[in-house]
Amino acid sequence: MEKGDIIRWEFEAWVVEDGNEILFDTTKEDLAKEHGIHDPNVKYGPMVSVVGAGRLIKGIDEELLKAEVDKDYEVTIPPEKGYGERDPKLVKIHSYRELARQKIEPEVGKEVVINNKRGRIVTVTPGRVVIDFNHPLAGKTLKYKFKIVEKVEGDVDKVRAIIEMDYGKEVEKFNIEVKDDDIIIELPDVCKYDSNWAVAKYAIVGDIRDYVANKNVKFVEVYPKKEEKKEEETKENTDENTENAEENKEEGKEENAEEEKTES
Numbered sequence: 001m002e003k004g005d006i007i008r009w010e011f012e013a014w015v016v017e018d019g020n021e022i023l024f025d026t027t028k029e030d031l032a033k034e035h036g037i038h039d040p041n042v043k044y045g046p047m048v049s050v051v052g053a054g055r056l057i058k059g060i061d062e063e064l065l066k067a068e069v070d071k072d073y074e075v076t077i078p079p080e081k082g083y084g085e086r087d088p089k090l091v092k093i094h095s096y097r098e099l100a101r102q103k104i105e106p107e108v109g110k111e112v113v114i115n116n117k118r119g120r121i122v123t124v125t126p127g128r129v130v131i132d133f134n135h136p137l138a139g140k141t142l143k144y145k146f147k148i149v150e151k152v153e154g155d156v157d158k159v160r161a162i163i164e165m166d167y168g169k170e171v172e173k174f175n176i177e178v179k180d181d182d183i184i185i186e187l188p189d190v191c192k193y194d195s196n197w198a199v200a201k202y203a204i205v206g207d208i209r210d211y212v213a214n215k216n217v218k219f220v221e222v223y224p225k226k227e228e229k230k231e232e233e234t235k236e237n238t239d240e241n242t243e244n245a246e247e248n249k250e251e252g253k254e255e256n257a258e259e260e261k262t263e264s
Contacts, residue, residue, distance in 0.1 A: 001065050001151070003052030004211050006161050009064070010046045011146035016076070021143060046149045048165040050211055057082050060144060069148045077142040086139035091122070091132050099129055155212055159183060162207045167200040178215075183208060186220045 001007065013025040023035040029044035049056060051064045059081030067073055079085050094114065096106065104112055106129045110121045114131065123130035152161045155178045163185075164171045173188035191197040205217045 001051045001067055001148070003065065005051040006048065006152040006158050006211055007051060007148050008046035008048055008150040008152065009146055009148045011144055014143040015137065016141045016143050043168065048161045067148050069151055072147050074143070074145045077144060079139050079141060082140065082142045083135040083137040086134050090134045091130065094129050094131055096127055096129060158212045159185070159208055162204055162211065166203040166207060167197065169194065182216045182218055184218045184220060186222060192221060
């Protein structure tokens with residue numbers, strides 16, 4: 001692979017600790033269920049990534065650059081190429097009162113965000129709370145088993161893959177056209193009402209210009225006009241109503257005749 005290639009890949013990610021291997025992430029739904037980490041909100045299956053873009057941990061970015069399509073790989077990632085070494089300075093003590101002001105109920109193991117930093121509560125004692133702001137996988141050796149299942153080719157397919165990576169909803173319903181200096185993307189209905197789209201579209205534009213082509217990107221919202229009843233259908237309905245009225249009129253005459261006969 002080369003830097004900037006757009007790929008779909010599948011993987012298993014394990015923590016290696018004291019001779020044991022613990023699965024913490026995967027694109028394979030059955031494996032996630034087997035190891036008790038299944039998330040019903042996650043869409044499983046091959047994941048779209050940009051090789052060498054710095055969005056993955058360093059060790060995996062480096063290994064993907066060396067990989068080929070449809071080959072199985074198994075690599076060990078040391079902490080310095082994973083989530084870094086643990087930094088003791090990132091373990092902070094906060095007062096119980098400080099957390100109360102932020103409406104945080106201290107519980108061991110609870111994830112919290114303080115001053116825009118995400119951490120995990122590791123100790124709760126009277127009056128103070130210890131929070132670890134290291135990444136949960138900091139200092140851990142990791143093992144990845146992965147395979148690149150596709151290198152995405154062609155501008156239209158690349159744009160669709162970027163939409164899948166940056167937004168992920170109803171990807172197949174986006175209509176994409178590359179024409180001269182324009183990339184025209186007709187949006188599905190979901191984008192009209194989804195607040196997440198307002199953020200995602202800027203990431204999509206940036207990635208298209210970086211990894212597909214430096215062209216104008218146009219998002220098109222289509223609101224179809226109301227379909228008017230055809231004149232023919234209206235005429236048929238009128239004729240049918242007239243016919244029904246005539247039938248009802250004749251039935252009424254027959255009923256009146258029967259009533260007169262009975263009275264006589």
